[in-house]
Amino acid sequence: MTHLRFAVMGTGFWANFQIPAWFEVGGVELVALYNRTRSKAEGMAERCVGWGAPAAPRVYDDPDELFRRERLDFVDIITEIPAHAPLVHLAANHRVPVICQKPMASDFETACGMVAACSQASVPFFVHENFRWQTPIRALKAVLDSGNIGRPFRARIQFIFYKPFVFENQPMLKTLEKLALADVGSHVFDLARFFFGEPHSLYCQTTRVRPDIAGEDVASAMLRFDEVICTCDMSYSSRTEHEQFPQTLFHIEGTRGTVELGPDFWIRLTTDDGTFARRHPPQRFAWADPDYAVVHSSIVPCNADLLAGLRGEHPAETTGEDNLKTVRLVQRAYESAAENRVVPLDYGDCRSI
DSSP states (O other), X not given: OOOEEEEXXXXXXXXXXXXXXXXXXXXXXXXXXXXXXXXXXXXXXXXXHHHTOSSOOEEESOXXXXXXXXXXXXXXXXXXXHHHHHHHHHHHHTTXXXXXXXXXXXXXXXXXXXXXXXXXXXXXXXXXXXGGGOHHHHHHHHHHHTTTTOSEEEEEEEEEOOOTHXXXXXXXXXXXXXXXXXXXXXXXXXXXXXXXXXXXXXXXXXXXXXXXXXXXXXXXXXXXXXXXXXXXXXXXXXXOSOOSSOEEEEEEEETTEEEEEOGXXXXXXXXXXXXXXXXXXXXXXXXXXXXXXXXXXXXXXXXXXXXXXXXXXXXXXXXXXXXXXXXXXXXXXXXXXXXXXXXXXXXXXXXXX
8 A cells, every 4th residue: 555645744742642653553654844943843853763764754944845845645733723724724725635733723713714725625634633532432432332321311521630741741831811621622522522413502611720821721511412411521720639641531321321431441331230340541652651641542543544534445533624513612612601601502604614
């Protein structure tokens, strides 16, 4: 099978894990790196050889030059959020398929423009949304789909993380006026949609606990689906006894039982037959940071799904058009919190792209 040639735009914190994950998947050739600070791209190029690249990729500090000089099958954008839209439009102008890190954009209108640009250029546009690919979360979805708990009617999704190194690794997060909902809320709302479909209303509240950040670090949103009430809790400031990973916990109630994803990757299914438990830990990779193990390992199956989508083997799960609905949820959550009211959700503008 012919390897797909690709470039990575952005060589910051997450590129240290997304790039070696591509080498785990295989079937690709990393030919170029872009970073506005050239020395950072040069350092990343050297590390790529250690991760398995047959040769160091070429380095650019000018994205226009990269697109002019390189023959690409796709580009993987792993920059900070403000750079996403200009790079997506640039790729669309060059007819290069796009994978973009979440959140796609800081506002819905910009995200719509990105999706429209790729659609008009007839190039695939995918969003790298890896939380749904975490090992315990895929296992939990399989339990729910089995029907063992009957029809789900109430759920809680809880992202909890306290350790301050998240701000040390990504200092830009401290400066964002929109943080918990925009950053991790993109993941949690995508999970809610992955499990229960499309909600038709939400109510949200936010607060800021840490005095040294600009945005909210705690948020809770209640989503109303046709048959499920789902509460989504997001926090960077909740101290628990299980702080070793940024874990995402679930509690789902159904008409015939309950299923939970608890700390340390344990899934517990309770029905009239009793309670059954099984642990679903993530696969460990040498290049992954142990403090992010469950997140970093999920990049591999996420990349594999996106690669299959690029090859036309099957539709990828997280297209740009689909992710517009998650961006819309984030925007409406901020509106709900600001106005202290339940807001209806209409996806008509998402379908018009």
